[in-house]
Amino acid sequence: MNMEKLFGTDGIRGIANTFPMTPEVVLNIGKATAHVFKEKNGKKRPKLVIGRDTRLSGCMIENALTSGILSVGADVFLVGHMPTPAIAHVTKSLNVDAGMVISASHNPAADNGIKIFSGDGYKLSDDVEEEIEKYILTEKVKTEQITGGFIGNAYSIDDAKGRYIEFAKASMKNLSIRGLKIVLDCANGAAYNTAPQVFRELGAEVIVLNDKPDGLNINLNCGALHPEIMQEVVKKEKADIGIALDGDADRVIVCDEKGNNVDGDHIIAICAMYLKEKGALTKNCVVTTIMTNKGFDIAMDTKNIRIVKTKVGDRYVIDEMRKKGYVLGGEQSGHIIFSNYTTTGDGIISALQLLGIMKEKGEKLSKLAECMKSLPQVLINVKVKEKKDIDTLEVKKHIRKTEEKLGEKGRVLVRYSGTENLCRVMIEGEYKKEIQKMANEIAQGIKREIGV
CATH class of the missing domain: 3.40.120.10 (Alpha-D-Glucose-1,6-Bisphosphate, subunit A, domain 3)
Known part of the structure; x- marks a missing residue:
């Protein structure tokens, strides 16, 4: 470092x-x-x-x-x-x-x-x-x-735990979510003793997974990065929704009643459209990052909702929201900010807002999630020994050619991780096989030049 x-x-x-x-x-x-x-x-x-x-x-x-x-x-x-x-x-x-x-x-x-x-x-x-x-x-x-x-x-x-539980419930105006069956994955992390209580106190039936931390099992094959087990349990238990938090519960990934993954982009899309219907989407705008799926842009366009894009990182989303007074923003990874309630990404409050919409509309999550269709996306992480300016690398020519080939029907994003020595190659397009090949070629080029 x-x-x-x-x-x-x-x-x-x-x-x-x-x-x-x-x-x-x-x-x-x-x-x-x-x-x-x-x-x-x-x-x-x-x-x-x-x-x-x-x-x-x-x-x-x-x-x-x-x-x-x-x-x-x-x-x-x-x-x-x-x-x-x-x-x-x-x-x-x-x-x-x-x-x-x-x-x-x-x-x-x-x-x-x-x-x-x-x-x-x-x-x-x-x-x-x-x-x-x-x-x-x-x-x-x-x-x-x-x-x-x-x-x-x-x-x-x-009493800190109790203060937060009451605060989270208040974001729902204590609306009952009785009748909803939830599978909740706490990732053996920080929310193991708060999240189950919040959902139960609002009336939901809660099946809890990974709420027994031992100091070493946090995020281990569970939580927002590994929602597979949660998805299986949702199907088996015929639950309405699966909610997976990460280790510190500032992000959330959910799945619908059929066990299909519903990522941060979809959650933001559902909430943006709901807030617009209610006349509560300030300046008719939502804040996302450059990693947001192109399918999100298409969905927002159909409802005439504006999008402002920032660098990757919830802090940049929050800065933009504060500057302009926007009420909704977030990332595909599940960091979602409802600035009427929170000053940072909050997995529990994000899940509650979604449950509130499901309850009010009386609709299944799979139906709500149809408001946006993700374009196929491939992401490859390349370990690098140094973070050289990508524009100075030989592989830049190949990136440009790929962009030209995709045109309006996709996009290429090559960027360094802010927290690790990784270069992330992300491509979106119509056909998974085609973009997988393109991403592999770019990743190989990066590996040759600056790979570990």
């Missing part, structure tokens, strides 16, 4: 116990974050919330982070296992300066990371991240003068 850049598109991330997710570096992350908020506060004692997902390494990182914060003379509120969006909510609810989430989201159990929210529940701006980074890497925060009563205190907050 680049020693000069810790923050990626979604906080700081790495393999736990290796740089930058070592106790020593995490201690400095705690110090730097508390120091920056102390300066912003006019030297007043800042308060920070810390929550985590279910990874084994979470405890080690939580202790190091807490030590760093306390040593600067700031207080910590510990809320234990909580979804990322719940930390965003609790940060606002407790009226503290910042919220910190220890999670590597959908990544394997060996990874971990730290995401930071400011007091308003939004992820930190780039300039605040850069300031924190500066204090971690170069100007180490001095704490020798913080002694006696100036050292921070740590408190356990017992």
Whole structure:
């Protein structure tokens, strides 16, 4: 990892116990974050919330982070296992300066990371991240003068879970979803003890999968990245919907009553059309990213709904929504933002909005999902040793030729991952076999030039 850049598109991330997710570096992350908020506060004692997902390494990182914060003379509120969006909510609810989430989201159990929210529940701006980074890497925060009563205190907050459950239910105006049968996959992650309760308290019959975290089974062949088991259970149990969260529950993938996958694009399409019907789609616009399927554009076009596209990453979607006051945005991966309720992607609230539409319209999810038809899509990840500007690579000529061949009936997108050393080759078109061949050729070209 680049020693000069810790923050990626979604906080700081790495393999736990290796740089930058070592106790020593995490201690400095705690110090730097508390120091920056102390300066912003006019030297007043800042308060920070810390929550985590279910990874084994979470405890080690939580202790190091807490030590760093306390040593600067700031207080910590510990809320234990909580979804990322719940930390965003609790940060606002407790009226503290910042919220910190220890999670590597959908990544394997060996990874971990730290995401930071400011007091308003939004992820930190780039300039605040850069300031924190500066204090971690170069100007180490001095704490020798913080002694006696100036050292921070740590408190356990017992009612944080209940606060979030009530908040999530309120997003539905406590509308009953009695009569709906749900299969819920908690990914052995942070929502294992909140999500089942939310859906049950609103009246649904809930069959819960993967709610027994052991520290190492988070995201393991389950959750939003592996919805196959959930899909099978939905068919077997004749459920109305399957809901799969990821490790920190900021994204959701669902399946219909027939077990067919309904991705983030379809969920956003259903919700956009519903909000438009209700006259509640602000500025008649929805925000998505460049990864959104071309079929989504076609569906929105039929309803005269405008689309604004951003770079990949829910933070860019949220920035655009905040700037212009849009109410709905999100990503194909299932990060969906309903800005009337949340400041970040929230898998539970997204699922609730969808259930509300199903209940109100009295329609099956398979019928609602017909509002959009995805174009066949192929995605290949190529491991790379360096992230050279794609325009300077020899393979760029081949990419251009492929684009010309596809014309209006498809598209090519080649981009680097924001969190890993990967180059992603994505092609959409009419025929799966044809685009698979095209994607393989481009991926081979990238591998030859900069592959591992």
